[in-house]
Amino acid sequence: xxxxxIRNVTKIYPGHSSKDAPVLALDDxxxxxxxxxxxxxxxxxGCGKTxxxxxxxxxxxxxxxNIKVHGETVGRPSWSRAMVFQDYAxxxxxxxxxxxxxxxxxxxxxxxxxxxxxxxQIRLVGLAGFEKRYPHQLSGGMKxxxxxxRALSVDPEVLLMDEPFAALDAQNRAIMQQEMGRxxxxxxxxxxxxxxxxxxxxxxAILLSDRIIVLSSRPGRIKEILMVDLPRPRNEDDxxxxxxxxxxxxxxxxxxxxxx
Amino acid sequence: xxxLDTMVRELANSGKxxxxxxxxxxxxxxxxxxxxxxxxxxxxLLARMKRLxxxxxxxxxxxxxxxxxxxxxxxxxxxxxxVVAIAAWDLVATGELFRHLFDSLSREFVxxxxxxxxxxxxxxxxxxxxxxxxxxxxxxxxxxxxPLAWIPLSILWFGIGDxxxxxxxxxxxxxxxxxxxxxxxxxxxxxxxxxxxCLGAGEGxxxxxxxxxxxxxxxxTGIRIGLGVGWMALxxxxxxxxxxxLGFMINDARTLLRTDIVxxxxxxxxxxxxxxxxxxxxxxxxxxxxxxxxxx
Numbered sequence: 001x002x003x004x005x006i007r008n009v010t011k012i013y014p015g016h017s018s019k020d021a022p023v024l025a026l027d028d029x030x031x032x033x034x035x036x037x038x039x040x041x042x043x044x045x046g047c048g049k050t051x052x053x054x055x056x057x058x059x060x061x062x063x064x065x066n067i068k069v070h071g072e073t074v075g076r077p078s079w080s081r082a083m084v085f086q087d088y089a090x091x092x093x094x095x096x097x098x099x100x101x102x103x104x105x106x107x108x109x110x111x112x113x114x115x116x117x118x119x120x121q122i123r124l125v126g127l128a129g130f131e132k133r134y135p136h137q138l139s140g141g142m143k144x145x146x147x148x149x150r151a152l153s154v155d156p157e158v159l160l161m162d163e164p165f166a167a168l169d170a171q172n173r174a175i176m177q178q179e180m181g182r183x184x185x186x187x188x189x190x191x192x193x194x195x196x197x198x199x200x201x202x203x204x205a206i207l208l209s210d211r212i213i214v215l216s217s218r219p220g221r222i223k224e225i226l227m228v229d230l231p232r233p234r235n236e237d238d239x240x241x242x243x244x245x246x247x248x249x250x251x252x253x254x255x256x257x258x259x260x
Numbered sequence: 261x262x263x264l265d266t267m268v269r270e271l272a273n274s275g276k277x278x279x280x281x282x283x284x285x286x287x288x289x290x291x292x293x294x295x296x297x298x299x300x301x302x303x304x305l306l307a308r309m310k311r312l313x314x315x316x317x318x319x320x321x322x323x324x325x326x327x328x329x330x331x332x333x334x335x336x337x338x339x340x341x342x343v344v345a346i347a348a349w350d351l352v353a354t355g356e357l358f359r360h361l362f363d364s365l366s367r368e369f370v371x372x373x374x375x376x377x378x379x380x381x382x383x384x385x386x387x388x389x390x391x392x393x394x395x396x397x398x399x400x401x402x403x404x405x406x407p408l409a410w411i412p413l414s415i416l417w418f419g420i421g422d423x424x425x426x427x428x429x430x431x432x433x434x435x436x437x438x439x440x441x442x443x444x445x446x447x448x449x450x451x452x453x454x455x456x457x458c459l460g461a462g463e464g465x466x467x468x469x470x471x472x473x474x475x476x477x478x479x480x481t482g483i484r485i486g487l488g489v490g491w492m493a494l495x496x497x498x499x500x501x502x503x504x505x506l507g508f509m510i511n512d513a514r515t516l517l518r519t520d521i522v523x524x525x526x527x528x529x530x531x532x533x534x535x536x537x538x539x540x541x542x543x544x545x546x547x548x549x550x551x552x553x554x555x556x
Contacts, residue, residue, distance in 0.1 A: 057458050079460035089451035092550045093473045102469070103459030134550045154459055 003194045004033040004056070004158060008065035011051055025051050027219035028065070033194060033211075038184060040197045040205035040212045042248070044255055048220030049198045053162050056196060057083050069158060079103055082151035086163040088143040090135040096122070096146050097131040103154035121149035126179070141172035152193075159193045165204065173204075178233070181207050185232035202248045206241055207234050214248065217255045224251055339520040347520035348527075356509075361528060364505040367422060368487070368494055368536075371429035375486060378434045379479060382441025387471060392442075399438065407431040407493040415501045425497045425505070432493035433486035440482025444475030477551035480544040484537060491533045506532075 011026040025048040033039045041049045054060040055067055058077040067074045069081065082103070090099050100121055104114045122128055125145040135143055144164055151159055165173045184192070199205055205212045209228050216223040226248070230240055319341055326340035339347075351357035385392045385399075407428050418424040448471050456470045498507025506525050513521035544551070 057454070059454050059457075077454065077457035079458065081458060083455065083458045085451050085455060087449075087451060089449070089455035091452065091455075091470065091473070093476070093548070102456070102461075106456075106460035106465060136550055150455075150459065160458075 003035040003037070003070060004196070005068045006031045006033075006052075006056075006065075007067070009052070009055065009062045009067060010064040011048065011055065011060070012063045024219040026062075027221050029220070029222055030065075031213060031222060031225065033196065036192045036194055038195045038197070038208055038210045040199055040209040041215060042199060042202060042205050042212060042252070043215030043220065043223075044217045044252065045200065047215040047217045047255075049215055050162055052215075052220070053083075053160050053196060053198045056158070057081050057160050079107060079154040080157045081160060082154055082156035082158075083160040083162065084144070084147050084151050084164045086166050088135070088140075088147045088167075090143055090146055090150070092135050095132050095134055096127060096138070099135070099146055100150045100153050103150060107154055117153055121153045124152070124183075125149045139172070140168045141176055144168065144176060156193060159195045161195065161197045163199055164197070166200070177204055177207055181233045184208060202245055202252070203236060206230075206244050206248070207236070212248065214251050223255070336517060337519060339523065344520050344523045344527075347518070348524045351521065351524055357524070357528065360504055360506050360509040360525075361532065363502075364494055364498065364507070365532070367425045367498075367505065368429055368490055370422075371426040371490060371494075372433055372487065374426070374430050375433035375437055375490070378437035378482075378486075379441050382438045382479075382482075383445050383467065383471060383475070385438075386442040386445025386475070387467065399435075403435050403439070407489070408496050411497060411500060414497070420501045420503060424501045425494060428497035429490040429494045433483075433490035436486035436489055437479065437482040440478050440485070441475060444478025444482075445471055447478065448474040477544070477548055480540065480548065484540045484544075487536050487540060488533060491529075491536060495529055 007030050009026060009029045010024070013023045013025055015022050029052065041052060043049050051060065055062055056069075056074065058074050058081065074081070091102065094102065097118055100118050101114055104117055109117065118131075122131060125148055127142065127145050127149065130138065130142065135146065138146070144167075148164070165176050168176060197205070197208060206228055212226045212228060214223045214226065215221065226244070228244065230238060230244075234241060236242075322338075323341050326335060326338065330338065348357070381395070385395055410428055410431055411424075414424045414427050418427060452470050452474055453466050456466050461469060494505070495507040498505040499511045502508045506529050510522045510525035510529075513519070513525065
């Protein structure tokens with residue numbers, strides 16, 4: 001059974017004033033995401049990919065259609081759909097440890113159990129030794145590690161990621177992408193989550209995804225869905241990788257032409 | 261030119277009252293600005309002394325004018341620094357100064373405690389639009405009325421004494437805290453609330469665990485401004501409607517033509533106001549180490 005069902009989802013933003021016409025952000029999106037699948041959504045900025053992710057999280061509601069996770073319609077945000085944000089959204093007044101602990105406290109996990117979860121997450125994302133630091137004492141890459149650890153700590157059913165590596169410098173981005181790829185390659189079925197990644201980086205999508213959803217621009221519609229059948233961890237020099245990248249780039253460039 | 265530059269910059273940087281204003285570059289051409297080298301300990305000490313040289317000079321001038329220029333009568337109106345110092349000593353020795361100071365401070369403290377209600381009200385106004393819509397017009401009407409304008413009504417309502425004074429100070433402290441809290445809450449990043457929600461936080465937890473904390477630096481700024489305004493309002497309220505306190509003390513001394521006591525009172529009011537401000541600043545630096553990185 002698929003985990004996430006997106007059915008005929010449309011999102012219309014009302015205009016700010018009577019002069020502004022309402023904006024059709026997403027038009028009739030239908031897609032299913034399987035259990036434990038890593039699915040990327042790519043497209044131009046303004047194609048509504050973040051809107052779709054926000055609706056998956058429950059931050060926004062579709063104008064029409066519905067989204068179900070495990071058969072239940074998505075309403076309010078919940079820990080079962082944790083999000084990793086582009087700007088990290090760490091709580092600046094809490095240490096690394098306390099940030100990761102936040103969700104555990106919200107889930108009312110008893111204190112004695114919390115520490116072991118925190119330690120496990122900190123090891124997983126490679127932050128040992130930084131437990132007592134505050135976010136402002138960390139680099140961008142490290143902040144995003146905390147953010148990922150914090151989202152994973154509540155053991156969500158779906159992990160949502162909104163351009164998680166976009167704010168990092170090129171070097172750190174490459175490291176984070178590789179580590180994420182390695183994590184996915186290693187992760188056994190128990191640990192692995194259903195993941196939805198929004199990105200504008202074609203390489204990132206190919207590196208990490210089982211499937212890539214390409215959205216068209218204004219209004220956002222599903223243009224194509226691509227399976228990525230490459231062995232993990234993936235190598236950017238693999239001819240299949242290159243072919244896929246070429247194909248994706250053409251799809252996106254078509255959209256660029258369509259907009260202009 | 262460059263000297264003027266550095267003076268302007270020093271003024272902008274030293275500003276006790278200007279935490280919210282970033283140091284302003286002087287409007288001169290950059291080539292005339294000479295950047296100081298990193299100073300050693302001795303140089304720092306010397307620089308501090310240099311900054312005190314003008315006050316010391318003025319004090320000396322005051323003393324000299326008093327001794328050489330003024331006559332018996334005018335000397336009554338402007339006593340020499342030495343006379344003021346002796347008066348200060350007497351007031352400290354008899355404990356009178358501290359008694360008045362204690363009364364003033366406890367009024368400020370009681371009023372401050374009441375004014376803290378501005379924090380929950382401000383959070384509600386900043387967070388829920390309907391609450392804001394209901395209360396905003398009321399706040400906007402009441403806010404521009406200076407606390408001092410309430411004094412006549414306040415004396416009629418509460419008589420002379422603590423209640424009257426506390427009410428005036430309360431008004432002085434309340435609005436800065438309220439307005440800063442509202443601003444702080446409205447400025448909380450959208451994604452912080454979202455992050456908390458998708459980690460399982462409900463509305464109450466978002467408010468208590470996220471919004472309150474994220475707005476705290478701004479709330480503390482409100483408290484600092486409020487305590488300052490409250491302190492000024494306090495002294496004014498005591499001038500006309502109290503039988504103790506620093507404001508009462510200087511007004512009482514005026515009727516006896518004890519200008520030395522008046523000046524001691526004024527200096528005390530200034531120093532205590534400064535101390536309150538430094539205290540809050542120190543507390544906020546210690547309690548909110550993370551916020552320093554946001555403000556600089």
